[in-house]
Each structure stands twice: as structure tokens, then as C-alpha cells.
Amino acid sequence: MNDNDAVRILFVDDEERILRSLALQFRRQYQVATETNPAKVMERLAGDTFDIIVSDQRMQQMTGSQLLSQIQHAHPDSLRILLTGYSDLDAAVDALNSGGIFRYLTKPWDQQDLANTLAQAAEIVRHRRRYLKRNPVAAPEPASLVEEKRIRLLLIDDDSETLQLSRDICARLGVGLQAVSSLDGAMARLNEDEIDILLSDIRLGDDDLRPLLMSLAQAHPQLLTVVVTPFQDTQLLLKLINQAQIFRYLPKPVRRGMLERAIKTAVTQVAESRRQPHAPSLRQAEAPRAEEEQSRVNNFMGMLGRLRQRLTA
Amino acid sequence: MSSIQSLAALIKPVGSLSPEMTISDVADQLLQPSHKAFLSLPVVNRQGRPLGLISRYRLQDIFMQRFGRDLWGKRSVTEAVNTESLVIALDTSLDEAARIVTAQLQYPITEDFILVDKHGCYQGLGTVLDLLKAMESRIDQRNQALSRALQELKNSQAHLIQSEKMASLGQMVAGVAHELNTPLGYVKNNVQLLRDLVQPLLELAAAQAQLSQCLQDPATPTDTVEAIFSRVQQATDQASPATFEEDFTPLLEDTLYGLEQIGELAVSLKDFARLDRAMSEDIDLNDCVRSALVIARNALKDKALVTTRLGELPLLTCTPSQINQVLLNILNNAAQAMTNSGQILIKSWADTRCAYLSIQDNGAGIPNDIQQRIFDPFFTTKAVGEGTGLGLAISYKIVQQHGGTIRFASEPGRGTRFVISLPLSQPSPLQRSA
Known part of the structure; x- marks a missing residue:
């Protein structure tokens, strides 16, 4: 595979008009392929490599989260994106926890947003190709x-x-466990210790932890964040996926088996990336859009100075 | 009026007669104005125990005998007292007292009854008339309470029917809103793409206009003409005819198709949203089926493949929004009965009297032991909060009110088939309570 090769994107949707529209939009920047039947995708992937797969959720033969989960299993290095008209919490949880999706996007999509997302994904792909070439x-x-x-x-x-x-x-x-129950405590630990896995709710007393999670996704993309929370809201989860690149989302009260599986998978992944310490990450969060959020994230980024120093050192 | 709950409220504290009194004394007592209201007076011994009642009726019998007063007047009252008189404890409930009194009551009514405390000591008299009045007012109040309860029940039933209606409406609106996102997605993207694709055309048009302008002007220097001409050539390269063929046509066609889809959804939504709409004539049931399918597409999409075999139907009179509700309900149930790769077959046909719709699925079927109950209100197999248990009950009522029938056959593991028949003409105006 060559860095100069175009990035290859496969769009999967059972509505061919969606596929035509997407193909027309991106055919100039990327090498685009489309598929209306999700059941045929695995077969196509066996013979043909795609860097990015963008799938619809509700399709007759199987759901997008099912498909992306199969793809994650067989082609973990692909970037998977869900593009759906249904905001459905279960689908989003599934797509994240078993499909390891890079983004969850909704229809009707904003042309520029989708273009930006694919550009970001393509950059990750190219970066990785350059690394593999070296x-x-x-x-x-x-x-x-x-x-x-x-x-x-x-x-x-x-x-x-x-x-x-x-x-x-x-x-x-x-696994070495550090537990904190205050935001200050969390900042201290993150700045001073090398943390690999973060297990966190999204609220702590009156504090909203989401800006922290978003900041961490930018400052420390390798960190695997498992969110455990009683809040069940699709919009919230979408934001956590897209802007905090969380690794898993588990509902509270959390079941032992679920939490254990999540931590185990995270541990395996950390061990794997330690063996290739310089390999570029496939994780990259989208920058928050609201101005207020951006300023809170900036604020946290300032407070995480020591962590950032250590990582760039 | 507050309801009288116990006998104590009925008590008349009438002074008692002593057993030493003569019948003449008693007759004088009965003539006292304060005793006018009583049929009888109590005879009570020194210990306070009632011996019985002596009634006007009894004295009348005595005094009407020849020389009755002379023969009996001096005798003790105890000889005339009725020792079988009714004695009721004060703490007896009104209902129980009424039961005792009516059981012992004889015609003509000649006596009242004696009220005693729990030790059996005389407390006063109770009259049959008061007891009857108390009972009557209680019955009145109970009737009022019952009719209030009936009204409340009717209201809450109407409320439940309304909430079932709103639940199915809400489910459907959410489904349709999501359904709209697919055509909206590509229509929006296509229009944005078209806007970009049009730019070279606008540039070409501008360049050509410029060219034609300077060609008309003989004073234009040659190099200017050449510059403009090359601009036209460049613009022509950018806007090649192939672009139109390859891009414009499908983009425009898809966009139109998408807009039609959106329009179709909007029409179906309108048909459904006015659930209270009155009866209409000239309804083609097949239109109801099509409309219900558009709305249910969201629920069915990843569950089942729908096949329709709709025969030609005569127009009939019905409330289409209600029939739609019935169809949507059955289709939603079918969708829920299937895991995936299900099949739904919808057929319609008619004979001289009725139009028929058959909706057949190959889902889980209805277990034999609950087949008798599926039309019962509040019967549901879904978890609490997931279904009202009213869907089929209301469907049944709607079809019944149309003078039609709804029947089903189901085999667990193989599927369920509902058949709805609706008469071609309505015999009487429909009630619109559902």
C-alpha cells in the first residue's frame, strides 16, 4: 500500500440514492465504492481493502452496528462510521461497544461536516500508511x-x-487502580501518573465531566475512556463518541460482567499499543463546536499541562 | 345530606312504662301528645330490662270488646304487653337492623322496636318509618356514588382510549420523522452538490455573454476578443456535456424522487393525524392499506418483507383514520412477532355485501392459551409500560362499530392471520366514541 494511493471509502446503505449522492460528493477526493446489501460487505472486504467504512444503521438484511462489529473483528485497522436517520440509543451503544466506531453521524447530514469527518479519517489513514512505510x-x-x-x-x-x-x-x-472522587483529585492524578485507562461517570456531584473527557481525548488520544453512567440519552452519547472518542459506554447500575469485559478489552488494547509505542493512533476526537464548551476544554487543557508535557517529551 | 350510619342516630328517648301500671294508665299515656308519634310504648322493669311493647293496636282490640275497659282497665299492663317485641342492640349496623326488622315485620305494622345497650338495658325506641327513611337515603347516596363511579369509569375509559390513540400516534410520528431523514439526507446533499455543479455553467454563461457583447462591438481589440474567447473555452472545458449526462440527470431525478417520498409521507401523516375525523363516503380500503404501510414502514423495515395482493374493491363508507389505526395496530403487532426475515402478506377482496382485508404474517403466532383473550382490554403480552393492552380491544370496537367483523387464526411458530370484513353500506350512523 502506498501513501500516494487514494484513501478508499466504502459506503453501505440500502437506499441507492443515498449512495449515489455520497459517491458523487466524494469521488474526487477518495476512491469511493458503494454497496446496497450489507450481507455482501464482508465478502467484498475479503478481496478488497477499504480504509473507511460508512454504514447506514437500519437495513433489511442486518443492522449497521452488526455489520460494523463484524468489520471491527476482521479488520480492526479500518475506521468505521455510522450514518443513520434514526437516533436510537441501543444502536449507538452497540455500534460503539461492539463496532468500535470512529463517528456516529446523523441523516440528513451537513455536507461540510461529513467532508470534514472523512478528511480527518483520511488523514489518520495516511498518517498510518506513512508510519507503516517507515x-x-x-x-x-x-x-x-x-x-x-x-x-x-x-x-x-x-x-x-x-x-x-x-x-x-x-x-x-x-491492573493498578487509582480512585478519586473529586475533579481536583482527578487532575492531580492525570498530571502526575501515567494513566492508561479511564473509568468515569459524566457527572461528579455538581461537576460536568464531559469537558474533561473531551480535553483528554485531545491531549491524550491513547487513553481509553470507559464511561459508566446512569444517563441514557442518545444525543449525549453521540457527543461522547464524536468529541471524546470514548472507548465504551456502560449503563449504571453497571453489571460486573459488562464492566469486566470492557476493562479486559481495554487492557489488551493498551498492552498491544505498548508493544508498538510509536504506531499512530486510530483515535482522534472532533473538536467541540459550541464556544462555551471550547473554552471549558481550553481551560482543562491548561490544567492538564503536565500531562501534555510528559506526552510530547 | 350526611348518611346515617348507626341506629344511635335514630333513637327516640321515650320514657318507659313500669310493669306496675294498669292498662288504663297505659291508655292515658298513649293519649299524651308527646306519645302521639308512637305506635307502641315500652314496658321496662326496675332493672332497666325491657319486657316488651304495648301497642295502640292491642289496646284498641281490648277496648273494642264489650266492656273491654271495665274488664281490663284495672289489670296489669304485663297481661297485655307483647313479650315478643323486637329488641335490637344500639350497636347493630343499620343494614343488619333493617334486615332484622324486615324479617320480623308483620302487617299491619303495630309496633316500633326497642333499642338496648350492650347490657340489654332499655335506651329508647326506634321507629320503622325512621329506619326506612334512613335506608332510603342511604340507597340514594349509594346510587349517587355508583353513578359517579360509572361516570369516572367512563371518563377514564375515554382517557385510556385517547392515550392508546396518542401512543400509536406518537410511535408513528417518531417513525415517520426518522423515515423522513433518509430522503431528506440525499435531497439536501444533492441540492448542495447541484449548487456546486452549476457554478461552471454560470461561469460559461457569463463568459459567453461577454464574448457575444464584444463580438457585436467592432471596436473591440483583437487580443481582448482572444482573451475572452479563451475564457469561454476554459469554461466549456469545465462544463463538459458529459457532466450533465452523468451527474445532473441522476441527481435531479433522485431529488425529485426523494421529494415525492417526503410528500407521500406527509400525506400519510395527515391521513393518520386526524384520528377523530368523521366518517367519509367513497373510501377505497386499499388506499388505507397503502397509507398504513407507508406509516408502518419504519417498524417493518428491518423485520419483514411485505407483499400485497390487493383486489379491486367497491368504495365504501367508513372512518378511514380509524381503519388506519386498526391496520397500523395489526401491522405493528406483526412486526413485533417477528425476529427478522419475516413475511407479511396483505390481501383484499370483496363480495356483494362486504369488503375483506387479510393480513398474514409468519411470526411467532399467538399461544393457544391466550387466543381467547387477545381482544380483551388491558390484556397484553408486552412488558409493563410497553403496551397499553388496548390496541386490539380498540381495533375490535372500531370494526364492530363499522358493523364489520375482525377474526383471526393463529398457529404458534407458524404465524397469524387477521381477517377484517367491513360492510359495503353502513346501516346506521356510526357512533364515534372510539
Whole structure:
């Protein structure tokens, strides 16, 4: 694969008019292919590589989140985007937790927004290609060298049940757990310790943690954020996916099995990226749009100065 | 008027007669104005125990005998007292007292009844008339309470029917709103694309206008003409005829198609939204089916493939919004009965009397043990909060009010088939309560 090769995008939708419209919009910048039958996508991917897959959710043969989950499994390096007219919480949770989506976009889409999103995804693809070209064989460092450093999880929550569960699970998985129940405490830990996994609610007392999560997505894209929250709102989740690049979204009261699976997967992923410490991340958040949010994010970015210094060092 | 709950409220504290009194004394007592209202007076011993009642009727019998007063007048009252008189404890409930009194009542009514405390001591008299009045007022109040309850029940039923209507309406509006997003998505994008695609055409038109202007003017220097001509050539390259063929035609056609889809959804929504609309004549049931399918598309899309075999139907009189509600309900149920790759077959036909609709699915079917109950109000197999349990009950009522029938056959594991028949002509004006 060559850096100069066009980025390849596959659009999947059971409405061919959507596909025609999208293909026409992007045919100049990217190498675009379309598919109306989601059941045929896996077959196509077996013979043909696509960097970015954009899928509809509600289709006759299978749902978009089902399809993206299969793709994530077989082609983890692809970037997956859901483009749907239905704002459906279950679909969004599914698409994130088992499809590992890069973005959740809604129909009717804004032309410029979609163009920006695909441009961002394409940049990630190109960046990765350049890296792979420099390091033709992705030679993982021997496991023995990297596994000395313990994986660290920071829990930001004041809920005793979540704390107890996380303690049990972290102890079993050999993960170092730090728990804080205040925003100040969280900032201190994030600045001073090397945190790999973040487990957090989106509210802490009166504090809204979302700007922090958004800031972290920008300052520390490798950090895997598992959100555990009683709030069940599609719009909120969309924002967390798109602007905070969260790794998992679990409803409270959280079930042990669910939380354990999420942390386990995060641990595996952290261990994997430690073996290729210089590989570019596939994670990148969209910048917040509202001015007020942007200023709160900037504020947090300032407070996370030490963390950023350490990461760029 | 507050309701009388106990016998105590009926008590008449009448002074008692002592057993030592003679019949003549008693007759004098009965003539006292204060005793006028009583049929009888109580005889009570020193210990306060009632011995019985002595009634006007009894004295009348005695005194009407020849020399009755002379023969009986001096005798003790105890010889004439009715020892079988009714004695009722004060704490007896009104209903129980009424039951005892009516059980013992004899015609003509000659006596009242004695009220005693829990030790059996005389407290006063109760009259049958008062008891009857108290009972009557209680019955009145109960009737009022019952009719209030009936009214409340009617109101809450109307409320429930309304909320079922709103629930299905809300579900449908949400579905349609989402359904609109697909055509809106590509129509909006296409128009934006067309706007960009038109730019080179505008440039070409401008360049050509400029060219023709300077060609008309003989004074234009040659190099200016050449410059403008090359601008025209450039613009022509940008706006190649192939672009129109390849891009414009499909974009415009898709856009028109999308707008038609949006329009179709809007029309169906309008048909559905006015759920209270009155009866209309000249309705083609097939139109109702088509309209319901547009609305239910959202619920059916990833569940089932719908096939229609609609026969030609004579126009009939019905309330289309209600028939739509019935169809939507059955289609939604069908969708919920299927996991995926289901099939729904809708057929319509008519004979000389009725038009028929059949909706058949290959879903889970209705378990045998609940088949008898599916039209019962509030019967639901869904979780609390997911269904009102009124969908089919209301459907049943709607069809019934149209003078039609709704029947079904179901086999668990194989599917369910509903058949609705509606008469071609309505015998009487429809009630519109549902």
C-alpha cells in the first residue's frame, strides 16, 4: 500500500440514492465504492481493502452496528462510521461497544461536516500508511520488555458500588487502580501518573465531566475512556463518541460482567499499543463546536499541562 | 345530606312504662301528645330490662270488646304487653337492623322496636318509618356514588382510549420523522452538490455573454476578443456535456424522487393525524392499506418483507383514520412477532355485501392459551409500560362499530392471520366514541 494511493471509502446503505449522492460528493477526493446489501460487505472486504467504512444503521438484511462489529473483528485497522436517520440509543451503544466506531453521524447530514469527518479519517489513514512505510514490518517489541510496567486505571466516581466492582476487577486483572472522587483529585492524578485507562461517570456531584473527557481525548488520544453512567440519552452519547472518542459506554447500575469485559478489552488494547509505542493512533476526537464548551476544554487543557508535557517529551 | 350510619342516630328517648301500671294508665299515656308519634310504648322493669311493647293496636282490640275497659282497665299492663317485641342492640349496623326488622315485620305494622345497650338495658325506641327513611337515603347516596363511579369509569375509559390513540400516534410520528431523514439526507446533499455543479455553467454563461457583447462591438481589440474567447473555452472545458449526462440527470431525478417520498409521507401523516375525523363516503380500503404501510414502514423495515395482493374493491363508507389505526395496530403487532426475515402478506377482496382485508404474517403466532383473550382490554403480552393492552380491544370496537367483523387464526411458530370484513353500506350512523 502506498501513501500516494487514494484513501478508499466504502459506503453501505440500502437506499441507492443515498449512495449515489455520497459517491458523487466524494469521488474526487477518495476512491469511493458503494454497496446496497450489507450481507455482501464482508465478502467484498475479503478481496478488497477499504480504509473507511460508512454504514447506514437500519437495513433489511442486518443492522449497521452488526455489520460494523463484524468489520471491527476482521479488520480492526479500518475506521468505521455510522450514518443513520434514526437516533436510537441501543444502536449507538452497540455500534460503539461492539463496532468500535470512529463517528456516529446523523441523516440528513451537513455536507461540510461529513467532508470534514472523512478528511480527518483520511488523514489518520495516511498518517498510518506513512508510519507503516517507515516501519515495513510492524515489529512488536518483545513482550517481556514492556510488560514490566503495570497498566494503570483511574476511576473518577463517587459511587461506592462502582468503586467496589472496579477494585475487584482490577485486582483480578492485575491492573493498578487509582480512585478519586473529586475533579481536583482527578487532575492531580492525570498530571502526575501515567494513566492508561479511564473509568468515569459524566457527572461528579455538581461537576460536568464531559469537558474533561473531551480535553483528554485531545491531549491524550491513547487513553481509553470507559464511561459508566446512569444517563441514557442518545444525543449525549453521540457527543461522547464524536468529541471524546470514548472507548465504551456502560449503563449504571453497571453489571460486573459488562464492566469486566470492557476493562479486559481495554487492557489488551493498551498492552498491544505498548508493544508498538510509536504506531499512530486510530483515535482522534472532533473538536467541540459550541464556544462555551471550547473554552471549558481550553481551560482543562491548561490544567492538564503536565500531562501534555510528559506526552510530547 | 350526611348518611346515617348507626341506629344511635335514630333513637327516640321515650320514657318507659313500669310493669306496675294498669292498662288504663297505659291508655292515658298513649293519649299524651308527646306519645302521639308512637305506635307502641315500652314496658321496662326496675332493672332497666325491657319486657316488651304495648301497642295502640292491642289496646284498641281490648277496648273494642264489650266492656273491654271495665274488664281490663284495672289489670296489669304485663297481661297485655307483647313479650315478643323486637329488641335490637344500639350497636347493630343499620343494614343488619333493617334486615332484622324486615324479617320480623308483620302487617299491619303495630309496633316500633326497642333499642338496648350492650347490657340489654332499655335506651329508647326506634321507629320503622325512621329506619326506612334512613335506608332510603342511604340507597340514594349509594346510587349517587355508583353513578359517579360509572361516570369516572367512563371518563377514564375515554382517557385510556385517547392515550392508546396518542401512543400509536406518537410511535408513528417518531417513525415517520426518522423515515423522513433518509430522503431528506440525499435531497439536501444533492441540492448542495447541484449548487456546486452549476457554478461552471454560470461561469460559461457569463463568459459567453461577454464574448457575444464584444463580438457585436467592432471596436473591440483583437487580443481582448482572444482573451475572452479563451475564457469561454476554459469554461466549456469545465462544463463538459458529459457532466450533465452523468451527474445532473441522476441527481435531479433522485431529488425529485426523494421529494415525492417526503410528500407521500406527509400525506400519510395527515391521513393518520386526524384520528377523530368523521366518517367519509367513497373510501377505497386499499388506499388505507397503502397509507398504513407507508406509516408502518419504519417498524417493518428491518423485520419483514411485505407483499400485497390487493383486489379491486367497491368504495365504501367508513372512518378511514380509524381503519388506519386498526391496520397500523395489526401491522405493528406483526412486526413485533417477528425476529427478522419475516413475511407479511396483505390481501383484499370483496363480495356483494362486504369488503375483506387479510393480513398474514409468519411470526411467532399467538399461544393457544391466550387466543381467547387477545381482544380483551388491558390484556397484553408486552412488558409493563410497553403496551397499553388496548390496541386490539380498540381495533375490535372500531370494526364492530363499522358493523364489520375482525377474526383471526393463529398457529404458534407458524404465524397469524387477521381477517377484517367491513360492510359495503353502513346501516346506521356510526357512533364515534372510539
